[in-house]
Amino acid sequence: MTDEAQLHRLLLDRLTSTGSLRTESWKRAAAAVPRHEFLRGGFFRRAVGSDFTAWEPVRQGDPGWLEGCYTDESLVTQIAGTIVPEDVRGRISREPTSSSTLPSLVLRMLEELQVEDGRRVLEIGTGTGYSTALLCARLGEENVTSIEYDPGVASRARAALGHLGTYPTLVTGDGLLGHGADAPYDRVIATCGVRTVPTAWIEQARPGGLILVTVGGWLGASELARLTVHEDGTASGPLLGGGVSFMLARPHLAPPLGLLPDLEDGKERETTVEAEVLNNWTSRFVVQLAAPDAQRVTMQRDGHTEDVLVDVETGSWAAVWWGGDRWLVRQAGPDALWDRVEEQFSRWCAAGAPSLEEFTVTVTPEGQTIRW
16 A cells, blocks of 8 residues: 555544544545645645744655645645745745645535535635545536636646546636526535625525535634525525634635724723633624624733724724723724624623524525524
């Protein structure tokens, strides 16, 4: 058995034992798709011994490259929108913009998609092409359409898929618009996060079809949702739990904050909701529903730590800190931002602090709601 085959088998055994890989049909698909074929361009790993988040390239043939391909980890494949491993010598400290998602999550999502033979799938976010290849192995390439926003990423995925003799319909463009030419689809699956589920996906799915997507926001909390498309053109369904996180689709990314407001200007009062709600995944998701256009900044001011929310749409802001014997908030702008947070958080607590699996997402022509 080759090193590639042995590492591949060990990974599949781990995914099976942890429950990410459950059904025989997906086990066969996973066995047919070697992950290293989609990482021949290399990946980035976190640099050790740096005071800031830095990345260093691992190229094909480098020590640890093949073993890295078969770890159950997400591997960064692009930095700052254009930079790939072959472009870098040494370290780089820019933000990741594309990655190969950890196999356990890829296969968990494909299992959650509840596909059957002959189902037609629209995939949003081709990425490296690994998940696309798995869909093709399970359903046949003629039933898979995949869209990638980034032309460079799309080109590399096309080459990797072609190297394996796999030729689904590959589209370069805005995945948020779907691909009407091949509609309707039985399933839609997104490997990027969204703030709101695009209506195009609902319009291009058959009634009774499923949409699997991570719904999140600018405070960094997100969750996997599985929506059923209804005859009336709406869609609804539960959050599935597990704290799933993907990079937001580029059109859904937060805009630059720019200059912060004058944090001395505003009304100060005591608050019953402490800043710790922003550190817990579930409570942060609840806060995010109350302040969907807010971004968070943490800073040291006057000898204490302040957590600041800034609403980039309205200019409203709120700063929360521990005053030594109580929690305080100072806020200003056209909207009382922390008042909204307190109201939403208090309602959630009064309901018994339900888990995210008890939340339901509903999308209609009027917009999206998430309620417990």
